[in-house]
Amino acid sequence: MAIPKSSRGVVSEWLFTADHKKIGLMYIVYSLLFLVIMGIEAILMRIQLAHPHASFMSPQAFNRLFTLHGTTGVFFVAMPILFGFGNYLVPLMIGARDMAFPRLNAFSFWMTAFGGFVLYASFFAGGSFLQGGSAPDVGWFAYAPLTSTTYSPGHSTDYWTLSILLAGVGSVGGAVNFIATILCMRCPGMTLGRMPLLAWMNLVMGGLVLVTISPLTAAQIMLMVDRYMSGHFFDTAAGGSVVMWMHFFWIFGHPEVYVLIIPCFAFVSEIVPVFSRKAMFGYPAMVAASVGIGFVSLGVWAHHMYTVGMPSYGNAFFVLTTMIVGVPTGIKIFNWLATMWGGKIRFATPMLFCTGFLFQFLIAGLTGIMLATAPFDWQLSNSYFVVAHFHYVIVGGILFTIFAAFYYWFPKMTGRMLNETLGKWHFWIMVIGFHLTFDFMHIPGLLGMPRRVYTYEPGRGWETWNLLSSIGVVFQAAAVLIFVYNMIQSYFKGAPAGNDPWDAWTLEWATTSPPPDYNFAAIPEVRSRRPLWDIKHPEDPDWKYE
């Protein structure tokens, strides 16, 4: 920025910034805002579902809520928050001064941000606000032909399409930036084999985004053509195929899960070693497993489509590929376990959340194996079992590690520690709420309850479990409130963090908290995967063993 800092106002300083740390923080704050919004949507839905035949809200309102809850969660909470952490951390951890393309970085953030605003503008765009305006009600995977002008008149679906197109541009820009930064901007001595696992996993994530956003964008454009230019891609009366939408959507949709979880694996791979006081066990295997998951996950999408009538060999193929993903995922869990083995584990809040993740992700993986099995999935597909499974991944896996990342890197970002006591309250209340809601949610699925129903019949054995799920939400909401309070309070009054509060080993801890605009006064030079370990233990540095 050419303009001297003193002459810029705070607003324009953030609005026009191209600094990776500021953009990262904007991504994070933006996502937290939407996290609260989608949480409120979830609370409203759980009130409606607490009892059978409830009349808390109309079916139309409920259908809009679950559509927005899902779309928001994937595109405007999980992706931007992970892009935010990646933006903030990747240049610091590879010893760079910024991302490779700072202006593209700012552009990407604002595209994503506008996407979210466009989606929520639909609330105000037509109809009365309390009836949900004309917000989209087609579900987050929006199966054709429900999205055609016949079944979705008005503009709600257009808002949905447009918001995803905008966010897609932002994601691709971000992914290009991650890849270029990680491949070209590493500090001297940091070979690919010495790069922190966080950088490796963001590289894989970037590659996946590049490959998978394209079919999603293509599908959205086809839908636009159908809706506004009399196209027939999904017009079954004219010979179009709605199954094609499913293929396009899920070849994006399944790798998207890995786009979200791989950066979370990265958090765990940074936090677990530091708090176990041991080097990451099996670094090459972790890299190979991440890259392997990236490739294999591109060939598993149709396990979302076991019920659409694929031939038996087609179903069998996707059973095999899906189960194969379990192998590298298992390797990761075992490597984290081996890292903890023989360590001296400090259970500060970041490690608590990572420990919660390990147990919960184990369960999520095993229910995933059940769902991968086509015949079992013929029963479980689109049931509450699926809802429980993917919330185990997204809340029990992704959200828990994001909380861990907050407690771990907040000191670096703000210069102040988050309060540990509040952190522990946050963790335990979250654990209780999470398990109340999502453990019991599996059961109505096994008992025949489909998802996306605004109400359900009594007498099917679903009542107790739904009530318990709804009660759990109260705990989760309380936990998130504690977390938000902790962040605000600690931002102003938290204990000063110093450069390296966790006695960690990667480069971001070698600079001040928060880091200066230029990150490092002098570009560091590294000789191993844990440069700060080498400095702290000159008698036994890592580079001797690599």
Place this chain on the structure above:
Amino acid sequence: MQIVGLKLWQKCGLWLFILLFCTVTITLAAPLRHAISPTNIFAPDSTPAHSIYRLSIFLLEVTGAIFVIVFSLLAYAVIKFRKRKHDDDSEPPQVYGSNQMELAWTVLPVLIVVVLFVSTAQVIHRVQDAKAPDRAVSVTAVAHQFWWEYRYSQFGLVTANELHVPVSDSKNPTPTYLALLSADVDHTFWVPRLAGKTDLIPNHPNTMWIDPQETGLFLGQCGQYCGTQHAKMLLRVYVQSREDFDRWVREQQQPANSDPSVAAGQALFVTKACFACHTIRGTIAAGKVGPDLTHLMSRDTIASGALPNTPENLRQWVHNPNAIKPGSLMPVPDLSDQELGQVTAYLLTLH
């Protein structure tokens, strides 16, 4: 901060493990009690559902074993290797990896995957590639927003929302093959005790089969979000003995009753445009958009299973379908109270 009250958190951790074990056990055990729900996937009564059930029990055993082993290892590591109060600040021995161990926890899961895949592929083949025997009953199910149409072309009859099929016992196997079509958007046919799901997709015909072993009523509902009233697109399958089923077929084949005492209602059915959507065989009403009403009163429910078929419910439904099923595609007919009574009286004669 790294040594905050380890004792307390250790206790909390133990409680967490116990809690987790309990909830997982409940999660797995609760549905295994067959009587808990009329839509329990673990209470199969038809070959496809049975095949899935056996496979799912095998899967639960395998994944359960993996769960117990890995969970215990994790729990052990968390408890055993926690930093204790009297620990000094020295770093533990650094271990960077082990190729043997990486190999072990790669090969073992691969073996498990092979076993699971082979057993899964067999069940897929058995369920999906089963050939229909000559004596099979075939029914075409057409899904509409938000109700089900059943066409028995071999018997020349059409009905709605309540599927009747013959029982298929081992002495006399009579599976029912369903051709699945959709008139509008995507739907899914799901009666958990009889079979897994199969989608009904416009311009993409599918098939599935069931061979219920016992007579009785089997419940289910649409499994794919299909619009506003997806939740009340309920499924009812009546499995009858062969004699009962044949009698039902003969009754359904008859044209509608023509009772002169309800002629006013019958006339209103035409003048108020009901006939544009509904068929009543034996009259000029031949609409194809809504359910066939020829033998409406032979059905236990109306509104696709949402309401018991009582005279009062029927009157309420005709009066304002949206009050019962908001988003239902049936328009509100323009009927005075007297006319409403007449139309309802007419419908009540359609046995």
